[in-house]
Amino acid sequence: MAEVVLNHVIKRFGNSLAINDLNLSIDKGELVSFLGPSGCGKTTTLRMIAGFLEPDEGDILIHEENVTRIPANKRDTALVFQNYALFPHMTIFENVAFGLKMRKVSKEETRSRVLEALSMVQLEKFGDRYPRQISGGQQQRVALARALVVNPRLLLLDEPLSNLDAKLRQEMRSEIRQLQQRLGITSIFVTHDQEEALVLSDRIVVLEQGEIRQIGRPQEVYDSPQSHFVADFVGVRNFFNGHFESHAFITNNGIKIFTDMKQKSDFKKIGIRSNMIVVNPNNKEMYINTFKVKVELITYKGTIIELLVLFPTGDSIVVEMPSEQFKQNTFSKGDQIDICWRPDSVLPLSS
Amino acid sequence: MSQSYLSRIGSKLFILLIFGFITLPVFMVIWISFFKNQLIVFPPKGYSTHWYMQLADQGNFAMAFFFSLEVSLLAMIISLVLGLLSSLAITHYEFRGKQTLQTFLLSPLVVPAIITGIAIYIFLFKSENWLGFNLVPSFWSLTFAHVIITLPWTVRLISAGLQGVNRSLEEAAVDLGASKLQTFWYVIMPSIRPSLVAAGIFAFIFSFNNLEISLMLVSPRQTTLPIEILNYVFWKVDPFIAAVSTVQIIVIAGLMLIADRFVGLSKVF
Numbered sequence: 031m032a033e034v035v036l037n038h039v040i041k042r043f044g045n046s047l048a049i050n051d052l053n054l055s056i057d058k059g060e061l062v063s064f065l066g067p068s069g070c071g072k073t074t075t076l077r078m079i080a081g082f083l084e085p086d087e088g089d090i091l092i093h094e095e096n097v098t099r100i101p102a103n104k105r106d107t108a109l110v111f112q113n114y115a116l117f118p119h120m121t122i123f124e125n126v127a128f129g130l131k132m133r134k135v136s137k138e139e140t141r142s143r144v145l146e147a148l149s150m151v152q153l154e155k156f157g158d159r160y161p162r163q164i165s166g167g168q169q170q171r172v173a174l175a176r177a178l179v180v181n182p183r184l185l186l187l188d189e190p191l192s193n194l195d196a197k198l199r200q201e202m203r204s205e206i207r208q209l210q211q212r213l214g215i216t217s218i219f220v221t222h223d224q225e226e227a228l229v230l231s232d233r234i235v236v237l238e239q240g241e242i243r244q245i246g247r248p249q250e251v252y253d254s255p256q257s258h259f260v261a262d263f264v265g266v267r268n269f270f271n272g273h274f275e276s277h278a279f280i281t282n283n284g285i286k287i288f289t290d291m292k293q294k295s296d297f298k299k300i301g302i303r304s305n306m307i308v309v310n311p312n313n314k315e316m317y318i319n320t321f322k323v324k325v326e327l328i329t330y331k332g333t334i335i336e337l338l339v340l341f342p343t344g345d346s347i348v349v350e351m352p353s354e355q356f357k358q359n360t361f362s363k364g365d366q367i368d369i370c371w372r373p374d375s376v377l378p379l380s381s
Numbered sequence: 382m383s384q385s386y387l388s389r390i391g392s393k394l395f396i397l398l399i400f401g402f403i404t405l406p407v408f409m410v411i412w413i414s415f416f417k418n419q420l421i422v423f424p425p426k427g428y429s430t431h432w433y434m435q436l437a438d439q440g441n442f443a444m445a446f447f448f449s450l451e452v453s454l455l456a457m458i459i460s461l462v463l464g465l466l467s468s469l470a471i472t473h474y475e476f477r478g479k480q481t482l483q484t485f486l487l488s489p490l491v492v493p494a495i496i497t498g499i500a501i502y503i504f505l506f507k508s509e510n511w512l513g514f515n516l517v518p519s520f521w522s523l524t525f526a527h528v529i530i531t532l533p534w535t536v537r538l539i540s541a542g543l544q545g546v547n548r549s550l551e552e553a554a555v556d557l558g559a560s561k562l563q564t565f566w567y568v569i570m571p572s573i574r575p576s577l578v579a580a581g582i583f584a585f586i587f588s589f590n591n592l593e594i595s596l597m598l599v600s601p602r603q604t605t606l607p608i609e610i611l612n613y614v615f616w617k618v619d620p621f622i623a624a625v626s627t628v629q630i631i632v633i634a635g636l637m638l639i640a641d642r643f644v645g646l647s648k649v650f
C-alpha cells in the first residue's frame with residue numbers, strides 16, 4: 031500500500047506554474063529522491079508534503095489520510111533543513127528534545143529517547159554543547175536525530191548534504207542510507223547531485239520545470255534515460271539529431287550509427303556516454319560502430335583523460351579513456367584515431 | 382608608510398575633536414554642578430557638593446522625577462507591546478496596506494516633535510469638546526502622546542530583531558509540532574530578547590527626555606522632569622539645575638550602556 035500519494039498536484043506562484051500536475055506514489059520504507067536542476071520545484075514539492083505550502087489543486091495523502099489542508103504541525107512528517115535550522119539558544123539535547131516537548135512526552139521518556147537518538151548518530155557525548163560548538167557534519171547529525179526522535183511516518187530531507195565537503199558528504203550519505211534502512215522509514219531526499227541520488231535511492235524522480243520527466247530505480251535511470259533532459263542530467267554528453275532507418279540511426283550530417291533497435295522507430299535523437307566509447311581497440315570489428323576522427327583537445331582529469339574529437343562532417347563528441355591506456359597510446363592533438371562503440375551503447379531519446 | 386601613519390593619527394585626532402565637541406556641553410554641566418557659588422563665573426570660586434544635598438529638599442523636582450518615571454515606564458510598556466505586535470504582523474504576514482502601516486508607524490520620526498505635540502494637543506482639545514470631559518491635562522493623555530513618539534523606536538528595533546531570526550528556525554519548530562504561540566515563545570522570543578531590551582530602553586529614554594510633546598499636556602501639579610527644569614531655567618541658571626541635569630544624564634547614560642551591551646547601538650541608527 032502506498033504510504034505517500036501525490037494526486038494531480040498543481041502549485042502556482044502568482045502567474046508562474048511551479049508544479050504542474052504531479053502524480054507520485056511512494057511505498058512504505060522506500061527512499062525516493064527528487065533530482066533536478068535549480069528551480070525545478072524540488073523544494074516546493076517537499077514543502078507541500080511537509081505542510082508549509084498548500085497546493086492550488088490536487089491532493090496529498092499520507093498513510094491513506096488526506097492531509098492537503100492539515101497544517102505542518104499536525105502532520106506526521108519531519109523535515110531536515112538544508113541549513114539544519116538548529117535552535118541556536120538550545121543545547122544539542124534540548125534541540126533533539128524539542129519535538130517530544132511539543133508532544134508532551136514525560137521527562138524520563140524524553141531523556142531516554144533523546145539519548146537513544148543521539149547515540150544513533152554517535153553524538154551521545156555532545157548533549158550539553160550548543161550548535162555553534164560543534165562542526166557542520168555534527169550539526170547535520172543533530173538535525174537528523176531531532177527529526178527521527180519523534181518517530182515520524184515520513185522523513186523529508188532538503189539537500190541535507192550540500193553544505194558539507196566532498197569527503198564528509200560521502201560518509202553522511204551512507205550513514206543516512208543505513209539509518210533509513212534500519213528504521214525502515216519512508217523518506218524523500220531532495221538533491222541536484224546525480225551521484226548522490228544514484229547511490230542513495232530506491233527510486234529516483236527526475237524533475238524539470240515542475241514536471242516529472244522520469245521515475246525509476248537508479249540503474250534504470252542511469253542505463254536508459256528516456257529523454258535528452260534526463261540523459262543530460264545523468265551525465266550523457268554526446269547527442270545526435272537525426273532519424274532511424276530500420277535499426278540504424280542516420281544523423282542529420284549523414285553519419286550512420288548502428289543500434290540494437292529491433293523494429294523501426296521514430297526517435298529523433300540518440301545519446302552516447304563518453305565512457306562507452308573505446309579508442310584504438312585491437313578488435314575494431316567487435317564494436318560494429320567504428321569511425322576515424324581527429325583529436326581536437328586532450329584534457330587530463332586524473333584517472334581519466336578526456337578527448338574532444340572531430341568527425342569529418344564537423345560533428346564533435348567527447349570521449350573518455352582511462353589514463354593508463356592513454357599512456358600506452360602514442361597520439362597527440364591533431365592526430366587521427368579510431369573510436370568505436372557497440373550498438374547497445376546507443377541510447378534512443380525523445381526530445 | 383609614514384604617509385599612512387600620519388593620516389591615521391590625523392583621522393584619530395579628527396574623531397577625538399568631534400567627540401569632544403559633542404560631549405563638551407555634558408561635561409560642562411557636570412563640572413558646573415560642583416561649583417560652590419550660585420552665580421556661575423569662570424573660574425569658579427570653589428567646589429562643593431551642596432547643590433546635590435539640596436536635591437532632596439526641592440520637593441517639586443523629586444515629584445517631577447517620579448512623575449516622569451511613571452509616565453516613561455508606562456509608555457515603554459505600551460509601546461513595547463504594540464511594537465511587538467505590529468512588528469510580528471509586518472515581518473510575518475502579507476496584507477494590504479502593509480507599506481502604509483509601516484510608513485504610518487515610523488512617521489513620528491520624520492515630523493518635528495513640536496509639530497506632533499501641537500497636533501496631539503489640538504486633537505485632544507477637540508475631542509474634549511466633543512466628549513464633554515477633560516482630557517488635558519491628564520496622566521493618560523500624556524502617556525498616550527509619549528507612546529506616539531516611542532512607538533517608532535520599538536517598531537524599528539523589534540522588526541530589525543525579527544528580521545534577524547532565520548525563518549527556517551520557526552519552520553523547524555512548527556514542523557516538530559509547535560503551535561504559533563509555542564513557536565513564538567520557544568524560538569522567536571529567545572532570539573529577539575536583546576532587541577526587546579534595547580527597544581524598551583530606547584522607548585524609556587525618548588519618553589523620559591521628551592520636552593516638546595509634554596509641554597502642552599502637563600499641569601502645574603503634574604509636571605515631567607524636563608519641563609520642571611525648563612521652568613526653573615526661565616528664572617535662574619545656577620549650579621543647582623546643573624546638578625539636576627547631572628542626575629538625569631547619569632540615568633540616561635546608564636541605560637545607554639545597558640542597551641549597548643545587549644545590541645550594538647550602531648544597529649539602531
Ligand SMILES: Nc1ncnc2c1ncn2[C@@H]1O[C@H](COP(=O)(O)OP(=O)(O)OP(=O)(O)O)[C@@H](O)[C@H]1O
Pocket residue numbers: 043044048066067068069070071072073074075222
Ligand atoms: N515563495 C515563492 N514565491 C514565488 N516563486 C517561488 C516561491 N518559491 C519558489 N518559487 C519559484 O518556484 C520555482 C521552484 O522553486 P523551488 O524552490 O521549488 O526550486 P528547487 O528545485 O528547490 O531549486 P534549488 O535546487 O535551487 O533549491 C522556482 O522557479 C522559484 O522561483
Ligand SMILES: [Mg+2]
Pocket residue numbers: 072073074
Ligand atoms: Mg530547493
